[in-house]
Amino acid sequence: MRADRLVSLVLLLRQRGQLSSDTLARELEVSTRTVLRDIEALSAAGVPVYAERGRHGGFALLPGFQTELTGLNHDEALALLVAGSRRGAQAFGLGSALASAMLKVVDALPEGNRDTAAGAVQRLLIDPETDLLSRRVVADEAPSAVVAQVRSAVFAGHKLRIHYAAVDQTPKWRTVDPIGLVIVRDQGYLLATRSGEDRTYRLSRVLAAEELDEPAQRPDQVDLDRAWQERSTRFRAGDDQVAVLVRLNPARREDLMGTALAVRSEEVDADGWLRMEVTFQDSRHAEWALWQLATSAEALAPQWLRTSLRNRAAEIATRYEASS
Template identity: 40%
Template sequence: MRASRLLSLLLLLQTRGMMTAPEIARELEVSVRTVYRDVEALSAAGVPVYADRGPAGGYRLLDGYRTRLNGLSAEEAASLFLAGLPGPAADLGLGEEAAAAGLKLLAALPPEPRSHAARMRERFHLDVPGWYRQADEVPHLGVVADAVWDERPLRMVYRRWGPREVERIVHPYGVVLKGGSWYLVAGADGGGPRTYRVARIVSVEPLPGRFERPEGFDLAAYWQEWSADFRRRMYTAEARLRLAPGAEPMLGLSAGQDVAEAALAAAGPPDADGWREIVLPVESLRHGRWVLLRMGADVEVLGPPELRKLMEEAIADLAALYGVRPD
């Protein structure tokens, strides 16, 4: 346990430069006294750790000192290859660099972790896009990513729903890959961050100068909050249903697994025949009709009346199409 903590301390100093003892303690979740002891242990082992005194001081490594990657466990080394997705790296224009980094990592590892990592790469492949859909075409992603990195504003023509094209000058804060689609999170003068689908960017050009990134902006936290709000806005209606016994898996396939699980978790107990009443969020009543028709006789719409009417009309149209006459 202590050996792993000493390696973490060494890598912290190597990647971040000078750090105070309290900063190190927070990162490693230990006491400041433990940090003092660990620094002494590293120094005794020959690692050139130096302490700069004074209010602006802290611990740092001798300039130019770099440790090797032989402190990685076999599992840690293997996990790095699962983290390196070749498709997204290629989208960002880093396909060759990612491949080269993988080769260098393998070469730097001792035999056992190297063998474990190589087996991981041979036996596991991560394919980001969902079934029955292609990944977005993103010819402008490289320009967007460069602007994110360099903190340069962008002028872009963006195709909104409609379709309607608008011109925007934005400050790109970050990019997110979600389900095979790339999104740009960007702000503009006088407004907070907004989300743009990169595939809908018609044209883009970097502008001179740089923008000031908002202090403390957390891309992951923003995306989590935006995603939750997007889902709330997407489901504008509810369908009250009776669900046949054993139809839960089909409900997940038709309505989405997370939506179905939430609806089932809030449902009451089954009746004497095993049917359960549930309330299912849907994007709209017409979209709800499409979702529920896929389930056939395993679901009955109880309300609202408008949705039940839409189901009746659709069933009548199907009966006429297949020549079924009502009794």
């Protein structure tokens, strides 16, 4: 346990620079006295850690101290950082880099640990391509050459030309200032600005991309999580949103929550069903979501949605009444 903690301490100092004993204790979940003992142990072992005195002091490593895994290139290291989801690495165009990096990691292990790790990997399966019902999980993928250009522009801070196919629109070329990349439920998005306005592009709809030499107009630092939350909030508040009053079998509540943008009200009817007012992105989204719930839901309002669902059901019934 102590050996793991010592490694974590060194990595914290490597990645975050000078840190106080209180900060280290909080990160490592130990006492400050334990941190001081660990610092002494590292120093005795030849690790060049030193103390800065004073109010804003702390501990740091001498500049240039290296604890890196020999042989990992930039893309391989990046792939490991996003390897929490195999399809996440794939969506960022780093699938092959991840495979290569993992081979190097295994090769760098001591022989005994290498055999143990290889055996353990055979006992783990993450994100299989099909679920228990044999339904294939289809990731929202973009061509690797396109993603490579987008990724390069994001990291280099360069402007980017993309040939983008928005929904129900003719594909157009546009020049954007890339901010960052986001993966949500296996769908990749480019966060950018265009003429100073926030824009969000789905990677799978980028038909072609070209990194430009011109620097992007963007802040040096960005809170990507906050930026995504803000854009999500604005998206849910769009002008085309549709409010729907629905009766719902409570067993299907989570299914509805997975598709609706928001729940405005919710109460239980006398028969135990839920009466909910929910919002959807637009009319097409509302009709699709309610249709998925079949007889477990009834749209009470608006009337046009009831009519649309009734007509769709009638067409299906007519199709199956016909003789084969």
